[in-house]
Amino acid sequence: xxxxxxxxxxxxxxxxxxxxxxxxxxxxxxxxxxxxxxxxxxxxxxxxxxxxxxxxxxxxxxxxxxxxxxxxxxxxxxxxxxxxxxxxxxxxxxxxxxxxxxxxxxxxxxxxxxxxxxxxxxxxxxxxxxxxxxxxxxxxxxxxxxxxxxxxxxxxxxxxxxxxxxxxxxxxxxxxxxxxxxxxxxxxxxxxxxxxxxxxxxxxxxxxxxxxxxxxxxxxxxxxxxxxxxxxxxxxxxxxxxxxxxxxxxxxxxxxxxxxxxxxxxxxxxxxxxxxxxxxxxxxxxxxxxxxxxxxxxxxxxxxxxxxxxxxxxxxxxxxxxxxxxxxxxxxxxxxxxxxxxxxxxxxxxxxxxxxxxxxxxxxxxxxxxxxxxxxxxxxxxxxxxxxxxxxxxxxxxxxxxxxxxxxxxxxxxxxxxxxxxxxxxxxxxxxxxxxxxxxxxxxxxxxxxxxxxxxxxxxxxxxxxxxxxx
Numbered sequence: 001x002x003x004x005x006x007x008x009x010x011x012x013x014x015x016x017x018x019x020x021x022x023x024x025x026x027x028x029x030x031x032x033x034x035x036x037x038x039x040x041x042x043x044x045x046x047x048x049x050x051x052x053x054x055x056x057x058x059x060x061x062x063x064x065x066x067x068x069x070x071x072x073x074x075x076x077x078x079x080x081x082x083x084x085x086x087x088x089x090x091x092x093x094x095x096x097x098x099x100x101x102x103x104x105x106x107x108x109x110x111x112x113x114x115x116x117x118x119x120x121x122x123x124x125x126x127x128x129x130x131x132x133x134x135x136x137x138x139x140x141x142x143x144x145x146x147x148x149x150x151x152x153x154x155x156x157x158x159x160x161x162x163x164x165x166x167x168x169x170x171x172x173x174x175x176x177x178x179x180x181x182x183x184x185x186x187x188x189x190x191x192x193x194x195x196x197x198x199x200x201x202x203x204x205x206x207x208x209x210x211x212x213x214x215x216x217x218x219x220x221x222x223x224x225x226x227x228x229x230x231x232x233x234x235x236x237x238x239x240x241x242x243x244x245x246x247x248x249x250x251x252x253x254x255x256x257x258x259x260x261x262x263x264x265x266x267x268x269x270x271x272x273x274x275x276x277x278x279x280x281x282x283x284x285x286x287x288x289x290x291x292x293x294x295x296x297x298x299x300x301x302x303x304x305x306x307x308x309x310x311x312x313x314x315x316x317x318x319x320x321x322x323x324x325x326x327x328x329x330x331x332x333x334x335x336x337x338x339x340x341x342x343x344x345x346x347x348x349x350x351x352x353x354x355x356x357x358x359x360x361x362x363x364x365x366x367x368x369x370x371x372x373x374x375x376x377x378x379x380x381x382x383x384x385x386x387x388x389x390x391x392x393x394x395x396x397x398x399x400x401x402x403x404x405x406x407x408x409x410x411x412x413x414x415x416x417x418x419x420x421x422x423x424x425x426x427x428x429x430x431x432x433x434x435x436x437x438x439x440x441x442x443x444x445x446x447x448x449x450x451x452x453x454x455x456x457x458x459x460x461x462x463x464x465x466x467x468x469x470x471x
Contacts, residue, residue, distance in 0.1 A: 003172060005034045005160040009058075009078040013168070016083060020062070021164040023087035026094025029065040029102045029325055032162040033302060034078065035344040039155040040119045044131035046147055052128070054119075061344040064090040065326050066097055074345045102329065104167040105305040112292050112299045112307075113200040115172045118154035122203065127152050130207055138182055138216045144227075145220065146190065147183040152176075154203070161304045169304040175199075175295065175451060177440060178206045182219040184227055191229075191412075193222025196440035201293040222379070222398055225410045232399070232414035232468035238371045238428075239416065239464045240402060242378035243364070244435035247454030250285065251355045252385045253392040253420035256445070258287075258312045258320075259338070260327035260350040262387055269390035269421050270318060278318045279424035282360050285313040287322050289337055289353030295439045296354040296453035298337065307337035307353060313424070324350045342448040352443060354453035360430025364458040367429045369405035375414065375466060376400045376407055390420040393467070413469030423461055431458030 006013050016032065024030045036058045043050045059076040060083065071093035073086035131150045138148040154176045161169040177198035184191055195218040197206050205211060241249065262268035270278060279285075289298045289307030298307040303325050312320050323331070324339030327350055340351035368376060376399065383394035396414040400407045436455035443452040 003158045003170065005036055005158060006162070008036070011078065011080060011083070015080065016162055017164070017166045019083050019087045020162055023062060023091050024064050024094060024101050024164045025091065026097035026099050027064040027066045027101060028099045028329065030063045030090070030164070031303060033061045033063070033341070033344055034160040034162070035059060036158040037155060037343070038119045041151065041153040042127055042131060043149065043151045044135055045149040047135060049128060049131070052124070057343070059344040061341070061346070062086040062090050063347065064093040066093040066099060068330065069093050070326065070347055072347045101164045102325065104163050104165060105169070105300070105303060105335070108300065108306040110299055110306060112290065112297050113174060116174045116202050117156050118174050118176045118203050119156050130212070134180060134212055134216060137213060138180070138220065141216065141220055142184065142224070144184040144186045145182055146185040149181040151179050152203070159302070163304070169300055171299050173200060176201070176203050176206065178212065178215065179440065180215050180219045182216070182223045184220070184223045186227055189227060191223050191226035193219045193224070193226060195219040195222065196438060198439035199293045199295050200297060225398060226412060229410040229412035231470040232411035232466065233470040234466055234468035236463050237466050238374035238460060238462050239466070240368050240371060240374065240376045240458060240460050241456070242376065243431065243433045243456060243458050245379055245437045245454065246377060247355065247357065247437060247456035248380050248441065249394055249416070250357055250456055251352060251441070251443070251452065251454045252383055252394070253390065254285065254424065255287070255352050255355045256385065256387050257390060257420060258322060259352070260321045260323040260331060260333070263321050264327050264331050267388050269388065273318050276318055277316050278421055279313050279316040280427040281316045282430050283313060283316050283424060283427050284311070284358040285355070286311050286358065287338065287352055287355045291354055291453070294354050294436065294453045295441060295451045296352065298353060301337045301339045302341045302348055303335070303339040305335045305337040305339060310336040310338070322350045322352060324348055340450050342450055346448050349445060349448070351445060351450055352452050354436070354455065356434070356436070356454065357430070357456040357459070359432050359434035359457045362429045362431050364431040364433050367431055367458050367460045368402060368407065370429065370460065371402040372404055374402045375411070376402050377414070377416065385420070390422070392420055393417050415467035417465040417467050423464065426461045426463060427459055428462045429460040433457050
């Protein structure tokens, strides 16, 4: 198996299995999750190396699931003694119950990414020299460049999962990210632009010269666009969202509402709507953890279930939720490979992987041409979402006015305001240009952060509320 952590830390597999079985007596599910993670990050900012960090974390989490109750004990001491104490703690979940541990996840030999170590390769010196070169290149591009920040981050996570019946599963998960931010200043005005990319693959594709130069050029272009931007007006407008990263709106405003736990507890705006029309015809949304090398992809989730392409909305109708094992069992549904945890010290929840709206058949140019007076939004920053009501507010970081179907002046300060389920019904056109994001997404839920991906084609949404700064 991929990097046997039990053997690495001197644990006997048979003895560990007995500990897990005793801990789960009377429970419905659970597992021992053992993790070893190495991480590295370098930040070059304002002409100098601002920070460089290397970290190793390791530990185990023992979990017992009994009905709606979840008991978790974790430790950074991976030893039989620590495991014995953890087993005594979580055994309380199943005490006095007659439950039987559910059948194990199906096995798989699928590997969606290679066993590589981007933390070690290339070496620290090469990474530091590259960041300095990126800084110099960005400053030489335009005299208006006032500040540059570039960063590299990598990790290698090794996961072992042991169940009460002795089933053992393992995964080795690499992850890299490269980001650059450029600030420009002109006539007393300052604006920034940023660009990032990454995935579960080696650094090589991202730090090739043509690639990092392209990233710097794009960050600078975005900054210069913002330098020319005018305050956005407020009101009700038709909005065209560009392909790729604008799928973050889909992720936040809709995706979380389709996670199993929110629907089981009936705190989602989509609760009780299975089989109902929740979006315009032609809208199909999937969560796909099986896309090779993508940031949100998983060969197996943190319970050992193989990831899947899970159809959530099909041609406008709600057909599925993202499920971990606990919520799937309680709802009488099938686990979808979406059980995720930030680390061994966290519990498992249903979480998104790569959430995507599938392509339609309309040319993007035709979609824009159909808007007489509206907005074309191609990038978003922060936002807020209320899962129960579906209401959202998102800031647009690159957007333009659409006038008579033509892309006109760039705008700043535009806020997209709406309701996720309602916005889905207002989708008037779906483009044929579906694109995935560039591999920078991180999702937060209940204090846990995990890497994710998004994607969508160009889409038009009619009559959306825009908050602006025009006076």
